[in-house]
Amino acid sequence: MVEVDVITEDGSIGTGCAPTGSSVGMYESYVLRDNDPKEYHGLSVHKAVDNVNRKIAPTLVGMDVHDLAAIDHKMIDLDGTKDKHHLGGNAIYSVSIAAVRAAAANSCMPLYRYLAQKDIETVPVPSFNIVNGGHYATLTQPFNEFIITPYGAKDIYQAVEMGVNTFQELEKVITKYLGGTKPEVAPSYGYAAPSEDPEVILELIQEAIDLCGYTGKIGFAFDCASSEMYDKDSNTYLLKGKRISADELIAYAKKLTEKFNFVFIEDLLDENDWESYPKAHQEITRTILLGDDFIVTNIDRLKRAYELQAIDGFILKPNQVGTITEALDTYQFAKEHGMFATPSGRSGGVVGDVVMDLAVGLGIPFIKNGAPRSGERIDKLNFLMRACDTSPGCRLADITPLLRF
The missing domain is CATH 3.30.390.10 (Enolase-like, N-terminal domain)
Incomplete structure (x- = not known):
């Protein structure tokens, strides 16, 4: 770096x-x-x-x-x-x-205070990437990240504890599911996906949530990163070992959102699938649809997506566009047009990531934090607690009015 x-x-x-x-x-x-x-x-x-x-x-x-x-x-x-x-x-x-x-x-002053130009009133609800898909020796899980969001936490301290407790409990649940074998640590520090079936993994996570006593307080999210599993020649996506069409993938995602409470789904389709994203946005109404590789924090791509009514918002990663100014311009467009901007760290991340200052300084409601395991991810959680603790009257953002379930 x-x-x-x-x-x-x-x-x-x-x-x-x-x-x-x-x-x-x-x-x-x-x-x-x-x-x-x-x-x-x-x-x-x-x-x-x-x-x-x-x-x-x-x-x-x-x-x-x-x-x-x-x-x-x-x-x-x-x-x-x-x-x-x-x-x-x-x-x-x-x-x-x-x-x-x-x-x-x-x-x-701290950067988040400089960006806000006032005392901060809220810190965002963190989301935890706890199971990682991808290619493994015995299986391929096409969805990249299985995420939990503790929307029902009363404060940032409880939100962090809920994420960590569920993550730790999930190891026991997956170990039992695998017949006594502990899950591997994946490259993004979550647990390696134990199944090709996304529904199975969601059920295991739900079991861990229930065992922790957090039923009805934690929602799900996906980063599908579907460009990774998209085949351009056949115009198909991978799911449970089979190649399927965009329409079939949309229908499958819709079914999952009707069974499980999803806060958001990111990059459901390929980064060039401008035709299918508006269909997905029309069909899937029980969650927030976000673009990451689809938008790359680029204002021109976000404008086009807005005009097509393709998504509800985007993942804010300033390094994708290359300057803080351009990232803030894209954020401002989203804000003015009723779209979400959800800051996220990167898997090749840094301690002291500026996205946390943006998340707090801009008053963002919810963000992506990664798995609560590696140093630069723990640092982001500590940042939220520190910012809240040193800002009188600061509280956890209430995202319940934003939820679609």
Whole structure:
């Protein structure tokens, strides 16, 4: 990863670091790597660091950190490509984060307070990615993330505890289901999917919820990441070992939302399936439909999706578009048009992720946190509790009016 420091005249420092996801949409800003097989298997970032020091820094010296839009657009113009291919989206985004953090430091306040321009009143409800799909030795689970959202928690502290307790209880439930074999730890730190059948996994999670005494207080969510399992030649999706059409996948998802209480479903269809998303939005009414790879925090794609009535909102990942300014522009469009913006970390994430400042500073109702297992994910939960604890009168957002079930 690339880490950048921006230092102001008075010595205020902002640090920025761009994460990279493991599920990456084809329309995301370009991650510039060295492609030298002898170093980090080609993933080193000397070129991007060099671009920051030799090209970006000389251009930005003397600019005002409080005018982030001017800084970001200066870098966009300097790069001159649509996907930030020249300087690297990872280089530009790291500078963008560092600049806005330097502005907050210069103002002597946390970044979320600087973004809000007032005392925060709520922190978002966290969501926990507890079972991970994908290709395993004995099975392929096409849905990427099985998520729980403790919408019934009375405060952020209880919400975190409910997520952690259910996650721990689920290990016992899956172990029993597997005949005494403990579930593997998946690449995204949830449990490796124990079945090809999404319904089976939802039932196991529901069992864990019930055993913890949280029945009626925790809802489900999916990140289907369906582009990963889509076959362009046959125009089909994988489900339970078979290839099915988009219409069949929509019908299946609708059936699941009628049986289980879903807060949201993300990336139900392929990132280019503009034809089927409006159908899904019309058919599936008992949950919120969000786009991640489908939108990639890009305002033009969100506008098109809005005009087609294709989704209810999008997953806010600023590194997908490459600057904080562009991400905030996309968020603003969503807000003005009654759409959801749901911040999320990345599986190739960082400690101190700026998305948490955005989530709290913008007053977002619910977010994606990942599995409560690895350091950068625990850090996000601690961030929410810390922000709430240090903000008088702050409470957990009430998302019950937003639920579709």
